[in-house]
Amino acid sequence: MDDELAISVRGLRKAYGDNVAVAGVDLDVRRGEVFALLGPNGAGKTTTVEILEGYRRRDSGEVRVLGSDPASPDPHWRSRVGIVLQGTGEFDELTVGEVVRHFSGFYPDADDPAKVVERVGLGAKAKARTHTLSGGQKRRLDVALGIIGRPELLFLDEPTTGFDPEARREFWELIRDLAAAGTTIVLTTHYLDEAEALADRVGVIAAGRVIEVAPPKLLGNRQESLATVSWRTPEGVLESAQSATPTALVAELAARHGGEVPGLTVTRPTLEDVYLTMIGHR
């Protein structure tokens, strides 16, 4: 039922002229879930998300977001949805603190602006004009504006583009905090490690369709796929074999080598391998 689902999409279609951007997307996002939408550029991720955010009109299909049709967003619905867009709107002449404080006024149950600025890691930059921020810092400001209204549902469109690795880890902590507090989160990303680290479920979208939805560990039958075992022969030649029973193979190798197997590795396909295979098939 609606109460269980933050987002429910059936048969969503959107074309720009002859170019079909979204060709029949079905999608359910449960309340409290972190859902990642993965897909190559031009796959229809942003179009789909912007329809859910109430920015774009759809050509056809059923869409419910927090129980309402986002095509006619009202202020109450808007106050429950937080949005971090891909392109950032800049306020050159204002300071970080001023912008966040100003936006807090739009929401009925806004968070404390100073606290939010601190939380996204911009505490030291609160009095800085926004044009003096680095790309990653601007992105943090975007996130601050997305969460200032304490949204029930938060959209993040490629939120960590331009972040250094440390900033990404901090950002992931923030997302986990929000998720732990019950916020439903929908994020699009190019980074597979990000999807794997954050998402309860991943939806892979390609050519305007969702081709699979699964927890990151299960995507593309990752767990059942064959493991690759590699080792070096006594002559120093690298050998490898695919096996459904890698443990048995390793035991056999150990017996053959009389103990330590030189250069032994056992790997399964990474999320990236699985993902590339999936979109490669399209």
Add this chain to the structure above:
Amino acid sequence: MTTTTKPAAPATAAAPARRPGAGVLALRQGRLEITQFLRSRESVVFTMGFPIIMILIFAAIFSDEIAPGVSYTQYFITGMIATGLMTVSFQNLGIWIPIERDRGVLKRYRGTPMPKWVWFAGKVIMVVAVGVAETALLLAVSVALFDLELPGTAGRWLTFGWVSVLGVTACTLCGIAISSLARTARSGSAVVTPVALVLQFISGVFFVFTNLPTWMQQVAALFPLKWMCQGLRSVFLPDGFGAQEPGGSFELGRVALVLGLWCVIGLVLCLTTFRWTTKRDG
């Protein structure tokens, strides 16, 4: 609504303030717009300084009288007051709104629960505040240096008031409307500046209106600036000068009619053509 489990961000710490009323939101928006305007040095210098520099130049070049007791400078000053009002409204908005649209500032506002009209109200408050300040400055300089006489009767002040209000309203609405013609941030000024400049030349700002070719006068009479200039001449020049106007009087009724009509045209264009996002944003 949401409670955080992390002690770093206790949602209960900040007593949730209710969202300010719509009137307060509009005032906050106006204050933000004024702050942004004052902090961008170019717009302050251009908007506030340009009319004064023009008066200083033209007063130094032309010192003759165009009618008994009416110097060219006084005639020109009334035109510059009208031009100043058009600059803060029509040019200011026609140039800045495309920049904000291109940067995604407008899109970001649309993603919040802010009622749409609050954003427009903020622009109007900014235009009125800057317009009043700029006109006051212009009057002070003109009275001090060029013997301009301030209106001596309540009736003249009243005319000054309604001509300014109607003129600024028409120009504000047209400025918002024309902002939708610009496809990119940079093209705003390319669209607006030629329109404003041509209107200034044909509407009797730089030249005495009745000295212009008749066809040019007829073209100018279709647009607001000519009528703003004429209305302001009735405020600052002797009553007898009305006989020199093309219609044989200051025609205040027609001034009100044309400016009122442009308010309606501007409003209709705003309501039908205004875009919160750029074309490529769909």
